[in-house]
Amino acid sequence: MRPSGRDLGQMRPVTIETGVTKHAEGSCLIKMGDTHVLCTASIEDRPPPFLRNTGLGWVTAEYGMLPRSTGSRMRREATAGKQGGRTVEIQRLIGRSLRAGVERAALGERQITVDCDVLQADGGTRCASITGGWVALRLAVNKLMQAGDVTSDPLGDPVSAVSCGIYAGQPVLDLDYPEDSVAGVDGNFVMTGGRMIEVQMSAEGATFSRDELEQLLGLAERGVGELAALQLAAVG
Amino acid sequence: MRPSGRDLGQMRPVTIETGVTKHAEGSCLIKMGDTHVLCTASIEDRPPPFLRNTGLGWVTAEYGMLPRSTGSRMRREATAGKQGGRTVEIQRLIGRSLRAGVERAALGERQITVDCDVLQADGGTRCASITGGWVALRLAVNKLMQAGDVTSDPLGDPVSAVSCGIYAGQPVLDLDYPEDSVAGVDGNFVMTGGRMIEVQMSAEGATFSRDELEQLLGLAERGVGELAALQLAAVG
Amino acid sequence: MRPSGRDLGQMRPVTIETGVTKHAEGSCLIKMGDTHVLCTASIEDRPPPFLRNTGLGWVTAEYGMLPRSTGSRMRREATAGKQGGRTVEIQRLIGRSLRAGVERAALGERQITVDCDVLQADGGTRCASITGGWVALRLAVNKLMQAGDVTSDPLGDPVSAVSCGIYAGQPVLDLDYPEDSVAGVDGNFVMTGGRMIEVQMSAEGATFSRDELEQLLGLAERGVGELAALQLAAVG
Amino acid sequence: MRPSGRDLGQMRPVTIETGVTKHAEGSCLIKMGDTHVLCTASIEDRPPPFLRNTGLGWVTAEYGMLPRSTGSRMRREATAGKQGGRTVEIQRLIGRSLRAGVERAALGERQITVDCDVLQADGGTRCASITGGWVALRLAVNKLMQAGDVTSDPLGDPVSAVSCGIYAGQPVLDLDYPEDSVAGVDGNFVMTGGRMIEVQMSAEGATFSRDELEQLLGLAERGVGELAALQLAAVG
Amino acid sequence: MRPSGRDLGQMRPVTIETGVTKHAEGSCLIKMGDTHVLCTASIEDRPPPFLRNTGLGWVTAEYGMLPRSTGSRMRREATAGKQGGRTVEIQRLIGRSLRAGVERAALGERQITVDCDVLQADGGTRCASITGGWVALRLAVNKLMQAGDVTSDPLGDPVSAVSCGIYAGQPVLDLDYPEDSVAGVDGNFVMTGGRMIEVQMSAEGATFSRDELEQLLGLAERGVGELAALQLAAVG
Amino acid sequence: MRPSGRDLGQMRPVTIETGVTKHAEGSCLIKMGDTHVLCTASIEDRPPPFLRNTGLGWVTAEYGMLPRSTGSRMRREATAGKQGGRTVEIQRLIGRSLRAGVERAALGERQITVDCDVLQADGGTRCASITGGWVALRLAVNKLMQAGDVTSDPLGDPVSAVSCGIYAGQPVLDLDYPEDSVAGVDGNFVMTGGRMIEVQMSAEGATFSRDELEQLLGLAERGVGELAALQLAAVG
Helix, strand or coil: CCCCCCCCCCCCCEEEEECCCCCCCEEEEEEECCEEEEEEEEEECCCCHHHCCCCCCEEEEEEEECCCCCCCCCCCHHHHCCCCHHHHHHHHHHHHHHHCCECHHHHCCCEEEEEEEEEECCCCHHHHHHHHHHHHHHHHHHHHHHCCCCCCCCECCCEEEEEEEEECCEEEECCCHHHHCCCCEEEEEEEECCEEEEEEEEECCCCECHHHHHHHHHHHHHHHHHHHHHHHHHHC | CCCCCCCCCCCCCEEEEECCCCCCCEEEEEEECCEEEEEEEEEECCCCHHHCCCCCCEEEEEEEECCCCCCCCCCCHHHHCCCCHHHHHHHHHHHHHHHCCECHHHHCCCEEEEEEEEEECCCCHHHHHHHHHHHHHHHHHHHHHHCCCCCCCCECCCEEEEEEEEECCEEEECCCHHHHCCCCEEEEEEEECCEEEEEEEEECCCCECHHHHHHHHHHHHHHHHHHHHHHHHHCC | CCCCCCCCCCCCCEEEEECCCCCCCEEEEEEECCEEEEEEEEEECCCCHHHCCCCCCEEEEEEEECCCCCCCCCCCHHHHCCCCHHHHHHHHHHHHHHHCCECHHHHCCCEEEEEEEEEECCCCHHHHHHHHHHHHHHHHHHHHHHCCCCCCCCECCCEEEEEEEEECCEEEECCCHHHHCCCCEEEEEEEECCEEEEEEEEECCCCECHHHHHHHHHHHHHHHHHHHHHHHHHHC | CCCCCCCCCCCCCEEEEECCCCCCCEEEEEEECCEEEEEEEEEECCCCHHHCCCCCCEEEEEEEECCCCCCCCCCCHHHHCCCCHHHHHHHHHHHHHHHCCECHHHHCCCEEEEEEEEEECCCCHHHHHHHHHHHHHHHHHHHHHHCCCCCCCCECCCEEEEEEEEECCEEEECCCHHHHCCCCEEEEEEEECCEEEEEEEEECCCCECHHHHHHHHHHHHHHHHHHHHHHHHHHC | CCCCCCCCCCCCCEEEEECCCCCCCEEEEEEECCEEEEEEEEEECCCCHHHCCCCCCEEEEEEEECCCCCCCCCCCHHHHCCCCHHHHHHHHHHHHHHHCCECHHHHCCCEEEEEEEEEECCCCHHHHHHHHHHHHHHHHHHHHHHCCCCCCCCECCCEEEEEEEEECCEEEECCCHHHHCCCCEEEEEEEECCEEEEEEEEECCCCECHHHHHHHHHHHHHHHHHHHHHHHHHHC | CCCCCCCCCCCCCEEEEECCCCCCCEEEEEEECCEEEEEEEEEECCCCHHHCCCCCCEEEEEEEECCCCCCCCCCCHHHHCCCCHHHHHHHHHHHHHHHCCECHHHHCCCEEEEEEEEEECCCCHHHHHHHHHHHHHHHHHHHHHHCCCCCCCCECCCEEEEEEEEECCEEEECCCHHHHCCCCEEEEEEEECCEEEEEEEEECCCCECHHHHHHHHHHHHHHHHHHHHHHHHHCC
């Protein structure tokens, strides 16, 4: 029934390759099916101004799509002169999600910027960014700990994200673009250690019942479990 | 226990005054406690370019805060040269929410822009904007119907929104600013006719369980029911 | 002869309601007929950089119109990415006018920003902004004096402003929009204590004689006198 | 008493050299003392969009200062990313002033853009721009008439502008920078054929009486008369 | 003598992998040592406005660097609100260089945009972009020819580019970042079929003689020959 | 054969008038035929932030064209909201070229900004800007030396620039606009004391051989020699 032939609760093949750029303190290339996102984590020794002298660190994120990561070429945001509303919304979500899994006092007064750049898009880029972003963050923090700059681990369970939606009347896990572009209801679930960080269910020209929300939550919990295992293996 | 002395599931006093500006096709001033939002709906006879010759209409929204609607003065976005990320995120939510309650073919090839301008803020401005925005939209559509420009009603049940969150370990309804500024978990629920349009639960430096989500959903359903009755009363 | 039926030298009904927002140090809603402007004064403890260590204070102003304050919806300036030329011109006028009535050494090294936001426009918004802006400023300064932060009153007579013009060949006072939109000659007069601060007479596709200027000055003096009395009454 | 040794009612030496660039349809270099402005008039065969099919023409103006036209180098507005408030105000004034002297139906559906670029500034650049701008405009219109594209002359008496102010307690004509920078009261008077187009009197940290306004008007009328004669001589 | 141990006239290892994204009509990932650039070519059926009804096509290019493609993280240009001067300069060079190798009448009224995004930088990104960009362009044109949309091949010999410079007093070929960052003289040579398209020699805080220019030209010719062979092999 | 009747290796008449503005520390108006550029050099006592406490100075340049310096009016960059790509490229070239002729340690911790504003354009504006810019810079440095602020002369031989190209199949020196607009190959050569600073040869829709490059270099060397003599004469 799904264009890809997947079962309702079946994710796309996911791979996470680490150490993909020589400059970044942490990096990975995550592929969720045909969605490919390059994630890097960059450490800066100073926290943002609003955290000076608080003893707390900060994690922030930026998101971008290469102009031809999509089926038809998009205008480059640097040329347009600003980031679009969708970009801003996504990068705020990534940053908020990753911060929920960080003990900021343990990180200390520094900032880690996670850049998530979509090389190829096929649906679910924000979820891939969060999942891959955590891996890059984990690797960067490992470096800080190996160097003795951070002594108590500020990270816990992986932060993972997956999309769910109602496609052709059925709840499905991990929508690809052909599904995403027609689904009236879909959402993103960000979780860590069995608990939720963000739930964003949206209906465009449609609505959904509480019962449907429950089913999607069930699918999301399953998907996130699989992702967390892959993340741990990748940083292993 | 709540700073305002309200019960956990008790909303702030809500009033909706309609017809507050002489120019707009629909308008209201919604007050949810000390949060005051002026909502206007403006009809344009042409749809946006991407809908030309489709027979479909469009509803969009813009959101703004007066510089001194808040405790300390904020920089005016027109001076800053762009809308901030939070503003963009909110106005996209308002537009998406209102469109979920519109039969766009019945509206026909025109656009209605709903402007939500916060005169005074005390938490929950995006929910007040959606709730008041629907009232302004309803009044504007009434005008179109009275003029015979629209013959089949494109609107159904009211679209209403309310915030919930976990404050001091307890699930509470309709957070005001003193609660909102310290709540680690909060969210917004947009509903219509007993079904959901958007669920946006966010944790900042915290997480929440599925069980807590259930409790918040229950509170939200109660609050939205009260708002829908007020909206219907306001539009007569 | 005037669309509103007013006499040539008759102003519209003017009301000034103070204390209209809970956050601002001074605020009022001024209504000159159907022109409604919300004015707030916000105190900042630091002067602008160019006044550091001079002992002098500063008063500045910003002006905005809600998108549907006008007959047809205007584009929001925050969306356009900048303030238009007319906006900039008006807010510079408001700031200059208010500063003319301030003893800046008595104010001390702080800045007061007066925001004038037009909720509904029907001509004369810049004059209403100056007149209402002074009331907000007066209330904010009162707060500083009550707190003992300012000991010598930096304000004197009210600063008041009114428009005059030549409508259908006749000099008229306080033009509303139906007059303003067809008058070839009109202007704004800002005065305090019987003396002038600004005179801005403009002709669009027309000219005027020195004799006509004299007549308009006479009307303006009368109008400003009425406004000053209302301002003093409002601030009690 | 004046820093330059001039009498109270004495203007600086004024010269107007025409035909100073080979590309523009009309051009002049006006020097009012050490204030030097290059004015060009460029004809475009199409009117601005809002005048299509009205039979009316348009005259607009733009103003700029070279970065080192002033005593200390100013930031280039193209680098700053926008025109400052002062620039916008001035170019609106120039355009409005020139249009007051144009019969727009006689001009026909075309646009003339007058660019006024300050090569060297010593006070009074906006007045020099208007006075020189009219000369450039006159020369461009001459070209249209010689080519037979315009048959009825859309221009009448010269449009001329001069500044006046109160310096050291005395009304003075045509302020240079040393006077302008300390004058508490000054203004610009734009006139044509003995009648007024714009009167802009401003006080910064000061006020002025109706009697003083009368005296300044008298000085301005004298100055404008001298300028008009020079303009007519220049266009020959 | 070179930090990498290479001979003066030895290039870094170069690989060109084609077909690296599923959406673009042509694409490759070019690696010149540790400099990695993703190049895509996107076909648009319409030419830019200035070429409508001329029968001519257009090739243009855009260039970007991922924020952490460099040793320390750079600010994202989309966040900064504009492309920097260096970026603009480079993308103009890429477009000009590729167009020199295109028979625009044979291409017909369409536009091909070549995007060059640097995933990892180690010197010579603009040369890698041109060389890889030609490969992506060739593959996209192949598609047009296979579809019968273009019948006469608009492309000829490969367009290739390489940098040369004077490092430690010696002329060297294909500078990497450790060389590039200290070389006082360096330049880029774009060639096709044994002839030159662009020569850009620059000295920062230094100068060079005509004799040195000759030596660098000799090195460049050798390097470009090697690149052309690799390009032809890549497009098979 | 050349539209102007000049010989292949003949430059346009060049004049350099110094001291043309009263404010700038150094200034000149350079005319290369009908190309007229006003160059000013402005001294600032502080270096740019990246040079603080290094003992080194900085020279930078900005470039602009008056809107009607060209055959048809160009949009003012301050209105467009940013400098175009061509402008940025040119001013980077001017700055780089001038810095190649400056001993930055001798200049000391200060910055000199050279502004090159094109009053009238007829081809070769960037070369005229470099040549005239050096004269302005020389005059400003003279002032520093006369004041004793700089003791060892940071400048040496003049920095001069000239364009060459292939017009109608022939190598020509110092292209004017009628030549420049049709030449397929042209370039700019910046030299000092017989050595090269920049060579920028570009082909648009064409290529050139090494032999042609040699011929153009020969022409450029001759032209630059003439310019250097004029520059030295101008600065006395």
